[in-house]
Structures are given as structure tokens and as C-alpha cells.
Amino acid sequence: MKHFDYVKADSPEAAVAAGGAGTHFIAGGTNLLDLMKLQIETPGKLVDISRLDLATITETAEGGLSIGALVTNSDLAQDARIRARYPVLARALLAGASPQLRNKATTGGNLLQRTRCYYFYDTARACNKREPGIGCAAQGGFNRIMAVLGTSEDCIATHPSDMAVAMRALDAVVVTLQPGGDRRRIALGDFYQLPGDTPQIENALQPGELITHVELPPAPQGKQVYRKVRDRASYAFALLSVAAIVAVKDGKIASAALAFGGIGTVPWRDPAVEAALIGQAPSTAVFDAAADALLADARGQGTNDFKIPLARRVLIATLRELTGEAA
Incomplete structure (x- = not known):
């Protein structure tokens, strides 16, 4: 002790x-x-x-929502405004953990949860994220659940959150209170840090800095879906997940936001994927081009090689669902 x-x-x-x-x-x-x-x-x-007064969800002046850091995952998933305006987030939350855990887990805590890499939890094995400079046993080890994007020579651990993937697609902003009393707003895309040679530094928070809220912009146009592939139907972390928001107008994709879990060291969003879709008529060729953009830098480590073709299939299936394009 x-x-x-x-x-x-x-x-x-x-x-x-x-x-x-x-x-x-x-x-x-x-x-x-x-x-x-x-x-x-x-x-x-x-x-x-x-016991802080950070467990409420309120409307913002811009038409979005401000989510207190202590709002539980259960309350957030069941909120009528979330379900109506941000269903991708509600579905992601309900896909994560068990009801008992969702009743306790908070919005701020979910963003800050640590990786589920086997070697991070095994103190007898080398892990740079746990103890910088001692090596990464996952590389060359059993790495089936590990990342194929955003990796480095020092770390290939995946980020575990379902909620953060949906919030990344929704362009969420993390609001913090710093020790000096200043407020800071951090776009979720800037909040998480790639491992590089400092995998122990996972986010942009400074010592003593407290997440107080997460802000969502006004609800996006288009259809929303969260698709999660896992080893069992409940209470399992994603082998791969995708939070997708796509709007089709006049036969072409007018807007697209796609974020991925289970394949990246952070909740993964690549502008090149969306650029390959926007302005195009939905088709197999267009969807293949988006998958090519997503996986251009993907790197397997052996037992996780399957994630690369899996990501292609799941992305294409999701885009067909959202656009109505037949297989």
C-alpha cells in the first residue's frame, strides 16, 4: 500500500x-x-x-451543448438532447463498458483513461508509457489490440475511449481551469498527443489543470452512425470503431466527418479521408479512395496486421450505410 x-x-x-x-x-x-x-x-x-457542481448539461449561446466534466456516461447517453442531436455520441457511450461502469464513469475521466495495452498493465514487462526509456514489449510481442496508425518506435498502444472517438468527429472542445485561475479551451484534435519519443505524455494538460466542461458545437448536418467491431457483444474495447457523420445533397457528399478508434494511438481523424469524399458522388471507387487515404501510413506489427483490411471493410460498409450506396 x-x-x-x-x-x-x-x-x-x-x-x-x-x-x-x-x-x-x-x-x-x-x-x-x-x-x-x-x-x-x-x-x-x-x-x-x-462533489463539485460539474454534473449538468446546458445549452450554449451558439446552439451547442456544454457538458460538465462530472456528467456520468449513463446520464450523457440518455440525455434527450444528445440522443436527438448527437446520436453518434449516445451510441458510442452505450457501446462502451458495462451499465455499472457507465453509472460511475464521468465525461472528464473518460477522456483521460489510460491505454489497455497488456504490457502497460504488466509491471514485469517493458513499457515506455509506464516507465519511459525501458522499451516497448508490445513491439515483437502479442500486439493484436495495438494501433496501426500514429505509432512510434517507443509505443504502439491504442487509445481506449469510445466517447472520445465520437467527440472527435463532432469537433468537441475541452474547457479547463488552470492553477492560476485562467480558463483554457482546447480542441479535442489538439488535446491528445501522439506518442513520439514521449509516450508517457498523452495529452495537453499541465500539472494541476482541471477539465471542467466539454463543449459540442451545434448539431451537424447529415446522418450519424457509430460502428464498433469487438471480440464480444458487450463490455469489450474496440478492435476498430468508426464515428461517421455524412450529409448527401444533390447526389453528392456535401460534408463528412469521420473519426476512428482501435487503430490509432489517439482518437484518429485524418482530413485526407474527408477530402476524398466531399464533393463526390457516392461510389465504390470514392469509398476506396477514402480508405486508401486513411490507411496510407498504416503499419501492422504482426498479430494486429488484420486491422488494416478490417478498417477498409468497416469504413466502406459505414459509408454505404450513410449514403445509401448499394454494395
Whole structure:
């Protein structure tokens, strides 16, 4: 048992004042507590934010929604506005974890959950994400669930969140409170960091910085779908997932937003994929071109090679569903 201090915060300002290096915020604790039990995370202090007034969903002046960091995954998935205007997000949330976990897991915590790489959780094996500089056992090891995009020589671990994939397609913005009292707005596309040679740095947050809200822009035009491929029907992380929003007008694709899970080291979105679709009439050739753009830099590691053709098939099937193009 590692000793740590425990503090209950009564406001976001008090929480960041109590934070800093070696401190973790805790709300639902569905990921952090597991990591502490395994001594992968050993915070010197826990700041309990579970009682803060950050558990509501409100309308924004622009016509979008502001989601408090403590809104649970269950409440977010069941909110009538989310289901009506952002069904891709509701479906992604319901595809993740079990009902019991969704009842505890929070919006902010979901964004910050750590990878499920086997070697990250096995402290007897090398993992640069867990302990920088000791190597990556997944490369050359059993890497079936690992990433094929955004990898580096130091890390091939996938990001595990379903929710973040849908939010990436929706152009979500993360709102934070910094220790000095300043607010910061970070586009989700800038929030996550590729592993490079610093895989232990996963996001743009500074020590003591607290996620307070996630903002969604006004609902996009077009049809929305979240498709997830996994080893079993429930409570399993994605081998591959896609959050897709496509609008067709006058026989051509007018807009497209596609984000992918299970194949990238971060929730993956490539503008080249959307550029290959927009302005084109739906067809097999166009869909193949989009898949080519997505997988141009894909790199398998052996037992995860299957993800590359799987991604092509799932993307094309999803685009056919959204555009009505027959196989």
C-alpha cells in the first residue's frame, strides 16, 4: 500500500489550488483505482472532485451543448438532447463498458483513461508509457489490440475511449481551469498527443489543470452512425470503431466527418479521408479512395496486421450505410 494524502474539494478553484505535480483528481475512479491497486499510478495526493457542481448539461449561446466534466456516461447517453442531436455520441457511450461502469464513469475521466495495452498493465514487462526509456514489449510481442496508425518506435498502444472517438468527429472542445485561475479551451484534435519519443505524455494538460466542461458545437448536418467491431457483444474495447457523420445533397457528399478508434494511438481523424469524399458522388471507387487515404501510413506489427483490411471493410460498409450506396 502506497500512502497518499486525500483532499475533498468544494470548488473547481479549490481543486486546482490543491493540485500540482504528483496529484491526481478523482471522481468516478473507474480507471484510476485499478491503476493504483497495481501500483502503476502512485499519486502522492488525491483531490476528490466528485462533489463539485460539474454534473449538468446546458445549452450554449451558439446552439451547442456544454457538458460538465462530472456528467456520468449513463446520464450523457440518455440525455434527450444528445440522443436527438448527437446520436453518434449516445451510441458510442452505450457501446462502451458495462451499465455499472457507465453509472460511475464521468465525461472528464473518460477522456483521460489510460491505454489497455497488456504490457502497460504488466509491471514485469517493458513499457515506455509506464516507465519511459525501458522499451516497448508490445513491439515483437502479442500486439493484436495495438494501433496501426500514429505509432512510434517507443509505443504502439491504442487509445481506449469510445466517447472520445465520437467527440472527435463532432469537433468537441475541452474547457479547463488552470492553477492560476485562467480558463483554457482546447480542441479535442489538439488535446491528445501522439506518442513520439514521449509516450508517457498523452495529452495537453499541465500539472494541476482541471477539465471542467466539454463543449459540442451545434448539431451537424447529415446522418450519424457509430460502428464498433469487438471480440464480444458487450463490455469489450474496440478492435476498430468508426464515428461517421455524412450529409448527401444533390447526389453528392456535401460534408463528412469521420473519426476512428482501435487503430490509432489517439482518437484518429485524418482530413485526407474527408477530402476524398466531399464533393463526390457516392461510389465504390470514392469509398476506396477514402480508405486508401486513411490507411496510407498504416503499419501492422504482426498479430494486429488484420486491422488494416478490417478498417477498409468497416469504413466502406459505414459509408454505404450513410449514403445509401448499394454494395
